[in-house]
Amino acid sequence: MTEQPIAERLDDVETAVQKGRKKIDWARQHMSIVEHLREQFEAEKPLEGETIAMAMHVEATTAVLTEALAAAGAEVAITGCNPLSTHDDVSAALNATDNITSYAKRGVDDEAYYDAMHAVVDHDPTITIDDGADLVFLIHEEYPELIDSIVGGCEETTTGVHRLRAMDDDGALDYPMFAVNDTPMKRLFDNVxxxxxxxxxxxxxxxxxxxxxxxxxxxxxxxxxxxxxxxxxxxxxxxxxxxxxxxxxxxxxxxxxxxxxxxxxxxxxxxxxxxxxxxxxxxxxxxxxxxxxxxxxxxxxxxxxxxxxxxxxxxxxxxxxxxxxxxxxxxxxxxxxxxxxxxxxxxxAPKAEGHPVEVMDQSFGIQAVCAREMALNGAEYDAGVHDVPDRLDREVAEIKLDAEGIEIDELSDEQREYMDSWQHGT
The missing domain is CATH 3.40.50.720 (NAD(P)-binding Rossmann-like Domain)
Known part of the structure; x- marks a missing residue:
């Protein structure tokens, strides 16, 4: 049986929405990268016409990313990627947001977990954003008819990228996926x-x-x-x-x-x-x-x-x-x-909140620009696992430095020529 949105499964939806909104608003205050991108997205609508399916840890920082994608013009369906990592109040607040449907609920059994994932896929996504690759695997196993209409996706975790590379090695990955976990702005900060x-x-x-x-x-x-x-x-x-x-x-x-x-x-x-x-x-x-x-x-x-x-x-x-x-x-x-x-x-864990907000801001900044890249330039990428383009990784780093008020040096023309040349010797 297909799972219902979380609003259909909570006793006091209004209270949950209020509590979840407080968590999301607090996270947003400390996520300068995603907020910067959201402002761009609202003006430019790079995801207009896209439907994004997400299987993520549904907590406050994920919600900030999800709302940024919706602000970019996408219809978003989201569920959890782990039975114990969802914050029900955050899920309810997301579900109350325009253009977002959340199926995530904490503490579900395996059957309900996958019912919710099926419900997300039933939205006929054009982009997928995954944490652990369960969503990608489900689409390939049970919804192969959707693959031609999916332009690409992003994978957040070490485990998920390992699974995707194994699929790719076996010739079983049929649409392009960015290995978000492996890019410097993710692995050097989020993972450590x-x-x-x-x-x-x-x-x-x-x-x-x-x-x-x-x-x-x-x-x-x-x-x-x-x-x-x-x-x-x-x-x-x-x-x-x-x-x-x-x-x-x-x-x-x-x-x-x-x-x-x-x-x-x-x-x-x-x-x-x-x-x-x-x-x-x-x-x-x-x-x-x-x-x-x-x-x-x-x-x-x-x-x-x-x-x-x-x-x-x-x-x-x-x-x-x-x-x-x-x-x-x-x-x-x-x-x-x-x-x-x-x-x-x-x-x-019962009192766990996940990674610090500022750390997730960097990771979700990468997710946001990768989703934008797939929407705008997805046809340039063949099926398989792709590194995040360096220009996108640097874009996110530059946004963060600017938000922190940190200035860095730039190469002079002479330095750039020296570094690009093989002719300079002793």
Whole structure:
């Protein structure tokens, strides 16, 4: 059965809309890039006639982006990309906005989650904006008739880009997608500062426990893992990194972190944070040697990094230790605590707000200009995964610097000629 917009599923829609609008307005005050673009979009209407389907974390910063796209002339249908990351009040406020229909609701089961995604696709999109690639995959699997009318899309996450590149390698991706995650204005800020700060903040808010003085084990030293490790060290934790890539392991070592296999790190850690985008980062052999009271959190997109099926099989009892914390009591009395059901902790934990607003402003600025690029120049891109054009990445950086009142140097003609020439030698 196709899901109804969220307004049909809330008891007090008016109150929810008011609360959501406050959250959105607060975020908007701190999102100078998207606000700058929204003003341009309102004047120029670059998305006039487009229908945009979105599967995102529906919270306040996402709402600011969504309203900017609607202001650009698009009809927008949006749903969640994770069952626990939606803010119902924000979803209701979006649904009350002209040209936007929101199907996102927190805490839905898998069937309702995909019913809502089907409802979004039923709007017959011409552009898709995805977080995790579930929407793109659904369209390819069940709505192939729509592909010819879709000019392109954007993907936000590490996990989603991995999926899209795998589709592309198999010749299964039939329309162009921008790898928003991989562009500098996203990965150097959102992945490092956003994931790092937001994940640790969510752990502290969920548990009311300190980071300082504890040993934090970070699974993976990609951009997200670097952020978690560096922020944890800044909070005076001892940090251990686990890795499968020799270069990233060496980088972690050279930056002062202890590097161990997970099976050796497991009996040292107090807090575990997975950031790999892969499955089974922490498994039964690790649970067997962990200390009593450890905290297990995942900062990757899907809930597969901590093998909860194995942990549940091992447990003698499963309890709600605290709101957002599930305690798995083992036969020997040890209790291993999983935060946010193993879903991405910075958004799925009960008090989590996601990445800081200013960080998401940069990422969503990239999403906005990429949607504009697909609408205006989509015919120039073949099916497959594309890097974000450097001119768009620089445009967003320049908007941010201007908003911050930061000036930088410019190359002189002589410097530019020197850098462009191969003829200058010793």
């Amino acid at each position: 500062h956003g994931t790092g700060e937001a994940s640790l903040t969510a752990i502290e808010l969920t548990t009311n426990l300190a980071i300082a003085g504890k040993t934090v084990v970070v699974g993976g030293y990609g951009q997200c893992g670097k952020g978690v490790a560096k922020k944890a060290a800044g909070l005076n934790a001892d940090v251990v990194v686990t890795e499968i890539d020799p270069r990233q392991a060496l980088e972690a070592h050279m930056e002062g972190f202890e590097v161990l296999p997970m099976k050796e790190a497991a009996n040292k850690g107090d807090i575990f944070v997975t950031t790999t985008g892969n499955r089974d980062v922490i498994t039964e052999e690790d649970f067997e040697v962990m200390g009593d009271g450890v905290l297990l959190a995942n900062a990757g997109h899907f809930d597969v990094e901590i093998n909860l099926e194995q942990l549940e099989e091992m447990a003698e009892e499963v309890i709600e230790a605290r709101d957002g914390v599930t305690g798995y009591v083992l036969p020997d009395g040890r209790q291993l605590n999983v935060l946010a059901d193993g879903r991405l902790v910075n958004l799925a």
